Amino acid sequence: MSKLYERLAAYGNLNVSPFHMPGHKRKSGRFSLGDPFAIDITEIDGFDNLHHACGILKEAMEEAAAVYGAQKSYFLVNGSSCGILAAVSACVPQGGTLLVARNCHKSVYHAIALRGLFPLYLWPDPVPGWGMNGAVKPEEVEEALLANPDVKAVLITSPTYEGICSDLRRICETAHRQRVPVIVDAAPGAHFSFWEICEAAVSCGADLVIESLHKTLPSLTQTAILHKNSSFVEEKLLEWYLQVYQTSSPSYVLMASVDSCISYMAGKQGKGDMEVYVSELGRLRQRISGLSHIRLLSGEETGGIFYDDSRLVVRAEGWSGRQLYDSLRLRYGIQPEMCTENYVILMTSVADGPEDFLRLSDALAELDRKWKEKDRGPAEEADGPAGFLKPQTVLRPGEAMEKKMLSCSLEVCEGRVSGEFAYVYPPGIPVLVPGERITAEVLKILKGYEEGGFEVLGPENFAGGEMLVIEEEESELGKNFLYNGKERFR
Numbered sequence: 094m095s096k097l098y099e100r101l102a103a104y105g106n107l108n109v110s111p112f113h114m115p116g117h118k119r120k121s122g123r124f125s126l127g128d129p130f131a132i133d134i135t136e137i138d139g140f141d142n143l144h145h146a147c148g149i150l151k152e153a154m155e156e157a158a159a160v161y162g163a164q165k166s167y168f169l170v171n172g173s174s175c176g177i178l179a180a181v182s183a184c185v186p187q188g189g190t191l192l193v194a195r196n197c198h199k200s201v202y203h204a205i206a207l208r209g210l211f212p213l214y215l216w217p218d219p220v221p222g223w224g225m226n227g228a229v230k231p232e233e234v235e236e237a238l239l240a241n242p243d244v245k246a247v248l249i250t251s252p253t254y255e256g257i258c259s260d261l262r263r264i265c266e267t268a269h270r271q272r273v274p275v276i277v278d279a280a281p282g283a284h285f286s287f288w289e290i291c292e293a294a295v296s297c298g299a300d301l302v303i304e305s306l307h308k309t310l311p312s313l314t315q316t317a318i319l320h321k322n323s324s325f326v327e328e329k330l331l332e333w334y335l336q337v338y339q340t341s342s343p344s345y346v347l348m349a350s351v352d353s354c355i356s357y358m359a360g361k362q363g364k365g366d367m368e369v370y371v372s373e374l375g376r377l378r379q380r381i382s383g384l385s386h387i388r389l390l391s392g393e394e395t396g397g398i399f400y401d402d403s404r405l406v407v408r409a410e411g412w413s414g415r416q417l418y419d420s421l422r423l424r425y426g427i428q429p430e431m432c433t434e435n436y437v438i439l440m441t442s443v444a445d446g447p448e449d450f451l452r453l454s455d456a457l458a459e460l461d462r463k464w465k466e467k468d469r470g471p472a473e474e475a476d477g478p479a480g481f482l483k484p485q486t487v488l489r490p491g492e493a494m495e496k497k498m499l500s501c502s503l504e505v506c507e508g509r510v511s512g513e514f515a516y517v518y519p520p521g522i523p524v525l526v527p528g529e530r531i532t533a534e535v536l537k538i539l540k541g542y543e544e545g546g547f548e549v550l551g552p553e554n555f556a557g558g559e560m561l562v563i564e565e566e567e568s569e570l571g572k573n574f575l576y577n578g579k580e581r582f583r
């Protein structure tokens with residue numbers, strides 16, 4: 094057996110509670126599809142072709158569309174990332190303009206770079222005291238659309254990684270008045286259609302919605318779905334891009350997992366299990382909310398229209414996110430999804446049992462009891478992530494990436510134009526995008542990440558104190574060089 098397999102098998106035998114993706118929580122008995130080798134086939138007779146579906150896959154996708162209330166749904170086997178690439182490519186022509194929330198996942202930026210698009214940013218408001226992005230305001234979407242009639246699509250992430258939901262209904266109404274389609278990256282919200290407290294993006298009128306089933310539902314990693322619900326998006330073009338960005342050998346194991354997951358969630362068993370999960374989750378949230386020094390993010394604080402209660406975003410007074418994350422992991426065998434400098438994200442799903450919730454609430458209650466006055470530290474509001482810095486966009490990301498670059502020491506790259514992305518994963522939201530000006534604030538945030546034990550990804554040699562910048566000086570780049578907001582096409 095391989096080392097990787099052995100490591101995975103050994104990990105599976107440890108008594109660790111998974112408060113992270115995938116949503117099946119490794120409950121193989123409950124969601125098993127049996128031996129994966131026994132059902133791993135290719136496009137043999139009787140089994141259809143994902144990219145030209147006309148048999149059993151077409152039927153399965155039609156059933157999924159009926160469950161979600163979409164015109165058409167497409168199974169994705171390369172995660173939400175491939176759905177996002179296809180959605181953006183189908184809506185915005187090469188070199189066109191995308192109105193996009195700045196707190197988007199890197200796959201959105203990849204689409205922008207690959208298609209040579211002009212990103213026009215919407216800046217979500219920060220959530221006070223938490224250092225995270227909040228919701229996108231419909232009024233800002235309207236203002237941006239009226240000022241920029243060349244925008245070809247709007248792209249919003251809702252829910253966010255932290256569970257914050259924008260008012261998609263109003264955003265879609267606004268965009269549709271201008272005949273502009275809305276793409277919703279709902280990767281962390283695949284459970285919304287099976288849970289009454291949050292309205293799913295498809296029901297809000299979004300034109301294209303991408304959801305990672307693997308993140309919050311009992312489905313295998315890499316499985317996702319794209320829903321089309323629009324007359325603004327050309328179906329043939331979307332389908333063409335889907336087969337461009339997905340493998341030509343889609344796994345039937347993964348597709349069977351998508352199909353089984355949707356049948357389970359829409360069926361009697363899933364509905365019953367959801368009821369139990371939601372009521373257990375309510376009790377868990379109540380217990381954590383009653384703690385004195387550990388704080389649970391509540392929907393009211395976020396400024397969003399809904400809040401995804403399945404996400405537990407917690408912080409301990411005076412502690413860094415890393416301290417709380419490590420305590421949960423090392424002292425209590427609880428593996429969270431991620432941490433930032435300030436908080437920890439724990440993901441729950443229908444696959445969690447009461448024993449998992451009890452273990453978590455007992456651990457948090459004990460940490461709360463053991464909290465000491467000296468832990469409080471200096472009274473300091475959480476810093477916002479770099480998303481709030483609004484770096485100036487100087488060149489389109491795709492254009493910047495093709496320019497000649499030079500390696501520049503971090504000490505002297507301030508003021509230069511970046512040739513690289515810089516982000517921490519998760520969440521994979523870029524702090525800096527190619528073509529943006531490197532400012533002292535951006536460098537401070539990136540260095541702070543590194544000091545806090547987070548690896549800065551994107552730059553070839555950030556750890557070695559270097560970044561790639563565009564070689565040409567600003568004055569040499571000519572009049573097309575500068576663009577920012579309304580001035581961008583000068």
Ligand SMILES: Cc1ncc(COP(=O)(O)O)c(C=O)c1O
Binds near residue numbers: 173175278
């Ligand atoms: C908001 C968001 N969008 C898209 C993605 C990409 O999803 P996938 O990993 O299914 O490709 C992620 C992954 O973390 C995400 O958080």
